[in-house]
Amino acid sequence: xxxxxxxxxxxxxxxxxxxxxxxxxxxxxxxxxxxxxxxxxxxxxxxxxxxxxxxxxxxxxxxxxxxxxxxxxxxxxxxxxxxxxxxxxxxxxxxxxxxxxxxxxxxxxxxxxxxxxxxxxxxxxxxxxxxxxxxxxxxxxxxxxxxxxxxxxxxxxxxxxxxxxxxxxxxxxxxxxxxxxxxxxxxxxxxxxxxxxxxxxxxxxxxxxxxxxxxxxxxxxxxxxxxxxxxxxxxxxxxxxxxxxxxxxxxxxxxxxxxxxxxxxxxxxxxxxxxxxxxxxxxxxxxxxxxxxxxxxxxxxxxxxxxxxxxxxxxxxxxxxxxxxxxxxxxxxxxxxxxxxxxxxxxxxxxxxxxxxxxxxxxxx
Amino acid sequence: xxxxxxxxxxxxxxxxxxxxxxxxxxxxxxxxxxxxxxxxxxxxxxxxxxxxxxxxxxxxxxxxxxxxxxxxxxxxxxxxxxxxxxxxxxxxxxxxxxxxxxxxxxxxxxxxxxxxxxxxxxxxxxxxxxxxxxxxxxxxxxxxxxxxxxxxxxxxxxxxxxxxxxxxxxxxxxxxxxxxxxxxxxxxxxxxxxxxxxxxxxxxxxxxxxxxxxxxxxxxxxxxxxxxxxxxxxxxxxxxxxxxxxxxxxxxxxxxxxxxxxxxxxxxxxxxxxxxxxxxxxxxxxxxxxxxxxxxxxxxxxxxxxxxxxxxxxxxxxxxxxxxxxxxxxxxxxxxxxxxxxxxxxxxxxxxxxxxxxxxxxxxxxxxxxxxxxxxxxxxxxxxxxxxxxxxxxxxxxxxxxxxxxxxxxxxxxxxxxxxxxxxxxxxxxxxxxxxxxxxxxxxxxxxxxxxxxxxxxxxxxxxxxxxxxxxxxxxxxxx
Numbered sequence: 063x064x065x066x067x068x069x070x071x072x073x074x075x076x077x078x079x080x081x082x083x084x085x086x087x088x089x090x091x092x093x094x095x096x097x098x099x100x101x102x103x104x105x106x107x108x109x110x111x112x113x114x115x116x117x118x119x120x121x122x123x124x125x126x127x128x129x130x131x132x133x134x135x136x137x138x139x140x141x142x143x144x145x146x147x148x149x150x151x152x153x154x155x156x157x158x159x160x161x162x163x164x165x166x167x168x169x170x171x172x173x174x175x176x177x178x179x180x181x182x183x184x185x186x187x188x189x190x191x192x193x194x195x196x197x198x199x200x201x202x203x204x205x206x207x208x209x210x211x212x213x214x215x216x217x218x219x220x221x222x223x224x225x226x227x228x229x230x231x232x233x234x235x236x237x238x239x240x241x242x243x244x245x246x247x248x249x250x251x252x253x254x255x256x257x258x259x260x261x262x263x264x265x266x267x268x269x270x271x272x273x274x275x276x277x278x279x280x281x282x283x284x285x286x287x288x289x290x291x292x293x294x295x296x297x298x299x300x301x302x303x304x305x306x307x308x309x310x311x312x313x314x315x316x317x318x319x320x321x322x323x324x325x326x327x328x329x330x331x332x333x334x335x336x337x338x339x340x341x342x343x344x345x346x347x348x349x350x351x352x353x354x355x356x357x358x359x360x361x362x363x364x365x366x367x368x369x370x371x372x373x374x375x376x377x378x379x380x381x382x383x384x385x386x387x388x389x390x391x392x393x394x395x396x397x398x399x400x401x402x403x404x405x406x407x408x409x410x411x412x413x414x415x416x417x418x419x420x421x422x423x424x425x426x427x
Numbered sequence: 428x429x430x431x432x433x434x435x436x437x438x439x440x441x442x443x444x445x446x447x448x449x450x451x452x453x454x455x456x457x458x459x460x461x462x463x464x465x466x467x468x469x470x471x472x473x474x475x476x477x478x479x480x481x482x483x484x485x486x487x488x489x490x491x492x493x494x495x496x497x498x499x500x501x502x503x504x505x506x507x508x509x510x511x512x513x514x515x516x517x518x519x520x521x522x523x524x525x526x527x528x529x530x531x532x533x534x535x536x537x538x539x540x541x542x543x544x545x546x547x548x549x550x551x552x553x554x555x556x557x558x559x560x561x562x563x564x565x566x567x568x569x570x571x572x573x574x575x576x577x578x579x580x581x582x583x584x585x586x587x588x589x590x591x592x593x594x595x596x597x598x599x600x601x602x603x604x605x606x607x608x609x610x611x612x613x614x615x616x617x618x619x620x621x622x623x624x625x626x627x628x629x630x631x632x633x634x635x636x637x638x639x640x641x642x643x644x645x646x647x648x649x650x651x652x653x654x655x656x657x658x659x660x661x662x663x664x665x666x667x668x669x670x671x672x673x674x675x676x677x678x679x680x681x682x683x684x685x686x687x688x689x690x691x692x693x694x695x696x697x698x699x700x701x702x703x704x705x706x707x708x709x710x711x712x713x714x715x716x717x718x719x720x721x722x723x724x725x726x727x728x729x730x731x732x733x734x735x736x737x738x739x740x741x742x743x744x745x746x747x748x749x750x751x752x753x754x755x756x757x758x759x760x761x762x763x764x765x766x767x768x769x770x771x772x773x774x775x776x777x778x779x780x781x782x783x784x785x786x787x788x789x790x791x792x793x794x795x796x797x798x799x800x801x802x803x804x805x806x807x808x809x810x811x812x813x814x815x816x817x818x819x820x821x822x823x824x825x826x827x828x829x830x831x832x833x834x835x836x837x838x839x840x841x842x843x844x845x846x847x848x849x850x851x852x853x854x855x856x857x858x859x860x861x862x863x864x865x866x867x868x869x870x871x872x873x874x875x876x877x878x879x880x881x882x883x884x885x886x887x888x889x890x891x892x893x894x895x896x897x898x899x900x901x902x903x904x905x906x907x
Binding site: 293 | 710712731732733734735736737742744749750751752753754755756760764765767768773776777778780
């Protein structure tokens, strides 16, 4: 077929994810049609709402920013063989730690206060996910279970601290933390929009995470443990320490997403600040195939979907929940590359085939 | 390729790993679909689309890795899928046991129907597999590398069973890469190489050396050439070591052992007698419950694996895919898997890819690792080249002691020669080698001293003329 002579990495890293996204839209289109609306109209207003309306693209980039940090964090976890489902909770804890520091400090220049608040956010996320990492390293507790449970703890902690009063701003109608000072806010990079400096930070984080994974000794250890912990251990690596660190860095990126959203957009924290960014970002990382560079387009797609959805609902009365259908189908197709290859008649990845036969050979020895 | 198996004969299928023996038999048994050609059974074309079809025709297969459920009893395993039940749907275990007993006694396969499979030795589990095939009406029995995990005595017992089966007119296809077994058991021999039949002969018409040449495609040395050893001081000492396995049973029960520079000490034993636990404990991968490990005069019993490796311990693990390599990584990364953060491969926290690459190129040349580039994933190499990557990594750092577990398992003859010669030449330049192998032939041809491990204890250490095949076989079975 069309892909006969394409290199396998191209098929796997680009064509399969793209095809998965396409499948997601097709299935969502069928759902729209089945409910009696016009899918073409729905998708075109989705596109307008995400890109072409006034300020729409800037808003899309505002939503893309947390997806970038969170997607990078979860992707990094995947590379270490860790499934971090707790990004949402780490986002909350990072936000709590960062915002506490930011609204408590007054009269300090932004150039000092902002990095401090960002560091506090990262530390919060690091500690929160590090708990799950330590539980896995020490007791073998599966991180899927522990991070899910720590999510609830994080939500309730935010609830307790904000609604309960310890971090509650005085004289507000809905519970929230005090506002941070103007000099601690991340600067707006396009005047007249909400697009803030956090996007630049997130864009810088992409090559940094790539460098960490591919070029540092820690990244090497992390990937070794991710692919084959037994071999890593037999070659003298400390698997437990690596797990804790990997999980911690993953959470630090999630915490960074939380504090950047606060410093850049809301300037305070409510107990419902995240609204599912951390869960969507699992799909971002999956779609990116755990590659930091892949997180870039995947985060943009999810930012656009999130931002375009409300306009689509206004414009065509198609529920914005349709976006969840797109996201869910994309995940299904990304998780089942065999299915996508079959639909599009893509050839199988050569390298993988060789590995499979190699394993069968030794199994038969 | 053509292969004709006759009733009442033992037909040996001889070839190296990857020659296509197992693939061929999996086609016959319906596990793998054929691309072309046909299978005739009693002169009729047979349509075999799955194991069910093969079983219906009377073809049974005993895989190298047994397909038994350890927690169930022998009879339950045998009737699995063919349960005898009464009208109410309750399994009639007594009736099944009786027929299993009858069947096994007819062929001298003494197995107790009510015993649990997990309590049986490997040799007995294999018999259960054979009875299972017979119970399902097998008249053609395919045995895939059946002697891999057996003691010499168990192997002899298997040969008797095989002959008893063929005396009754059944056919047995015996897949192996061991020449001695072929000569001992086969009526006909088919030699395969690279997916093709290269010869078909009888034991009387051929010699092992000739078979080896046909199998490999060039003359091969069947014996390793090595001079006498010149051992120096003891560099690795194990004293009264006690180690538990994962189920907290005693796996190593007071083992004492020493390996001197310039000698190869072989640890012989049937697999599962504590070899893995012993090796893991020496490496620091499994904590010792008692005793000491001494490397170069220093007690290392409680040191981390990393420090042990850095103080001169090398390791060629038995399971190279699980413990030796990261298959997804390039060759170069695998060559620095334990020294990845040391100079010159890293500069503080950042890896120095150019230094790693040039180091990899050097080792690929020195160890004859055949690959296109250091960037090629190790998983895409042949087993022999993968083992060379491990050997290169472990020997390039010039260790004092090398632990080599099953160093040639699954390798082709060429690679086996390479590995054996490297081990001997390293011994001659002063390396202390602890060779752990369940292939008795390998231990016999390499080791200067042989320690026999049985149920976690060293039952004998033999040296010089005392190293005797029969004697070791009996010791391995716990009979001496």
